[in-house]
Amino acid sequence: MTSLLDNVFNGLALGAVYALVALGFVIIFKASGVMNFAHGSLLLLGGYLTAVLHDDLGFAGALAVSVLVTAAVAGAMDRFLLQAGGPDPHTAHVQTIVTIGVDILILTDLSRRIGGDLLSLGDPWGDSVSGLGPVTVADSRIAAIVVSAVVIAGVFALFRYTSWGLSLRAAAEDVEAASLMGVRLVRVRMLAWCLAGALAALAAVFLAAFPAPGLERTTGQIALKAFPAAILGGMASPPGALAGSLLIGMTEALVAGYQSELHVLGEGFGDVAPYAVMVLVLLVRPTGLFGGKAAVRV
């Protein structure tokens, strides 16, 4: 029973971190129709900056700088590379491929700098653990859940109560109408990218914290797990991304936790189980759990 609780808690923590990544991914898609392949490198960039700066600035300072810089990089990438030809929705697929190019550039540079090292991010939780009822959990995981919950609530509040959130939702609904109503598409989009970059940088901290050995050059690949999470929930729905992330995190933790019972499926099935779940869900609901049916005008 304890092992079940253990796994559930792990899944919750994992899902919370995936949610940060997937939410950014969904925000970008909602705002620009682009599937951001560079999300993993943004995440790695955030983690790397925290890792190199924490000696001088302390953890909190380093994290703040890294979140700001990553947000700026994401925003600049959108403004100067993707929107260079104007915010034209017809070229979303071209912009998607441009993100691949940017991903290659950032990833190559960071891999060169990180090399084979394991970087510590200097987070305050270290390897301490606490007892929660019958289970013992790492403090970093509790922090991951708490911080993710607060941040995600904040993002939803941004959507709901700020004029930027309103503009974003309007632009996602109907670009032309929003533009005619005075929504500054270029700026709204750029801010969405900034927000997504900031979320990715934050997520990097928890992906490199305690049970994980530290920041490696492959840490960014975890962003790929956010793809099924975002799709499962329905790409255009931030609450869906949240639910999808929890489902993905839970699946991964449970499959990895019961590895020995599931050895028929092969070693390391936990890493690919999220994708299997996603395909099964898509078979039943082709637009994800929360994705509504879009009305099409011909």
Place this chain on the structure above:
Amino acid sequence: MSERLPRARAIRLGWTCAAVAVLCALPFYLDAFWLRIGLFSMAAAVGAVGLGLLSGTAGQLSLGHAFFLAVGAYGYVWLAGEPGPGLPTAVAAVLAVLLAGAAGGLFSPVAGRVRGIYLGVATLALVFLGHHVLLTADSVTGGFNGRSVPPLELGGFSFSTDSELTLLGVPFGAEERLWYLGLALFAVTWFTARGILRSRPGRALVALRDSETAAAVMGVNVSRYRSAAFVVSSMYAGLAGVLLALSFRRVVPDYFGLVLSVDYLAMIVIGGLGSVAGATAGAVFVTTLPLLMTRYADQLPLVAAPGTTDGTVGPTEAARYLYGAAIVLILLFAPDGLHGLARRLRARLRRRGAAPPPSGTTAPSQPTASAVRAKEPTP
């Protein structure tokens, strides 16, 4: 216009013949390195044309191309080799292509219903699940270390270095022989894909891409055409996989990962969506650029020799930088890809060669044309 048509066709025919002649003559002049680059390009072109049909023409985003390449490659290796049924290699190659098509067909419950970015990520699942299977099903795939590929034999002629063969004083090894196989397969791909595009199914797919509802109203069976596009594209991928396996001579699971799928996507977008020539150009570009850069990077400025690792840029990294930058720059300046770029260049040349055109017909592109003239005045 109508009286110029036969002449234009003759010119085009002439160019095609010249291109074919050059391509056929190349093995007599190039060494194995260049031939191998050519082979990879041809294999990639076959796969990219298939993906172009699916994503460019039918508008279905697929990130699962690497999986179907893997099915083709591993299917061939298993069917032709030991352990495996040990079929004649030519039969195994054909069956491997059909197997890839069948794999695409099995995915049709998803491919027929799921659309857009959802399909893209659903196919991503194929890559990861496929990679997992390739790693764990040791008895068929050889696990992490992969399997070596039995050379293709066609009517007693072996596409390998086993038997001596010298043509016009040039020793014909595996690369030279496979070059012609690659050319033949590419030609088949080129003509079948163009045939599909210009016929009824091709138009149905374009209609599907532009508006699903409108296509359905016109009598296109939506889910059937969507699935069929997926199957056809998987078969091209399978063919590319077989060709790749033959040129690599060893298949390993790690090659068929997400990076490969993304590369194929980059090929068709860089080349220009919806055209066979564009997909080919993109395939050649994406395949050759990293290989050439890795080989010649040490001659670039600011690049250290391989082996020195103290924070300097090595040749592999320099190649990656340039590759990434090339993707960004090409799409920044030519969002419609190489195909669109070529079309614009051709239009510009034609305009410069002809008398000044009446202003009404070329109004949209007038500013660029005058800008060019201002920069380089024609004598």
